Amino acid sequence: LTPKDLEGYTVLVTAGPTREYFDPVRFISNPSSGKMGYAVAEAARDRGARVILVSGPTALPAPWGVEVVHVERAEEMHAAVLERFPETDAVVMAAAVADWRPARTASEKTPKQEGKNVVELAPTPDILAELGRRKAPGQVLVGFAMETRAGRERARAKLERKNLDLIALNFPTRAGSAFGGDHNEVELLFPDGRVEATGRVRKRAVAERVLDHVRELLIAKEA
Numbered sequence: 393l394t395p396k397d398l399e400g401y402t403v404l405v406t407a408g409p410t411r412e413y414f415d416p417v418r419f420i421s422n423p424s425s426g427k428m429g430y431a432v433a434e435a436a437r438d439r440g441a442r443v444i445l446v447s448g449p450t451a452l453p454a455p456w457g458v459e460v461v462h463v464e465r466a467e468e469m470h471a472a473v474l475e476r477f478p479e480t481d482a483v484v485m486a487a488a489v490a491d492w493r494p495a496r497t498a499s500e501k502t503p504k505q506e507g508k509n510v511v512e513l514a515p516t517p518d519i520l521a522e523l524g525r526r527k528a529p530g531q532v533l534v535g536f537a538m539e540t541r542a543g544r545e546r547a548r549a550k551l552e553r554k555n556l557d558l559i560a561l562n563f564p565t566r567a568g569s570a571f572g573g574d575h576n577e578v579e580l581l582f583p584d585g586r587v588e589a590t591g592r593v594r595k596r597a598v599a600e601r602v603l604d605h606v607r608e609l610l611i612a613k614e615a
């Protein structure tokens with residue numbers, strides 16, 4: 393039986409990719425399946441939390457007992473998350489938010505043309521960095537990082553820049569990790585320099601480990 397050790401807490405989880413449209417039928421995105429974030433949402437629900445799942449487009453069914461908010465673009469995710477942030481105790485940002493969007497979105501489908509076409513990109517709002525600026529003393533913020541090189545240093549820089557309590561570093565180039573599958577292998581990095589490796593385990597097990605720390609952090613902040 394799962395202990396209801398997150399009862400009384402509201403946990404907001406983001407999951408999946410975002411889609412950044414350059415015309416009504418074409419977009420830039422990434423291969424995120426949403427499985428990691430959905431696993432966190434389901435684990436938090438099973439541990440008694442009230443869960444809000446802000447999800448980009450995925451093939452996954454909406455989990456029972458979870459408030460699901462469907463979004464497509466980074467800017468929609470930004471608005472949905474910021475609106476609900478004041479009522480949350482912890483946020484786990486597992487979504488693979490696009491870092492750029494097309495600078496302009498055509499209102500009609502762009503006709504095919506000969507030769508090159510150039511799409512100018514503009515940065516999307518960094519949702520997690522915004523949460524880091526708004527974080528109240530009792531709130532816990534968890535990020536994910538996906539790096540193809542210099543993972544530790546880059547993840548640690550994000551942990552600090554975005555004012556996070558914990559960041560989970562993914563290794564997208566390792567066999568059997570991250571995108572699409574049911575397993576993952578992450579390193580958990582903390583502000584005090586600690587690093588914890590999960591080894592290759594089911595995404596649900598990664599989720600439970602992350603939530604163990606979320607619970608500890610929430611209790612520490614209450615004291």
Ligand code: C5P
Binds near residue numbers: 466534
């Ligand atoms: O900076 P980078 O995108 O690598 O950071 C990854 C973390 O930041 C993830 O937790 C992701 O959900 C979050 N993020 C965000 N808004 C963005 C880009 C990333 O919240 N525009």
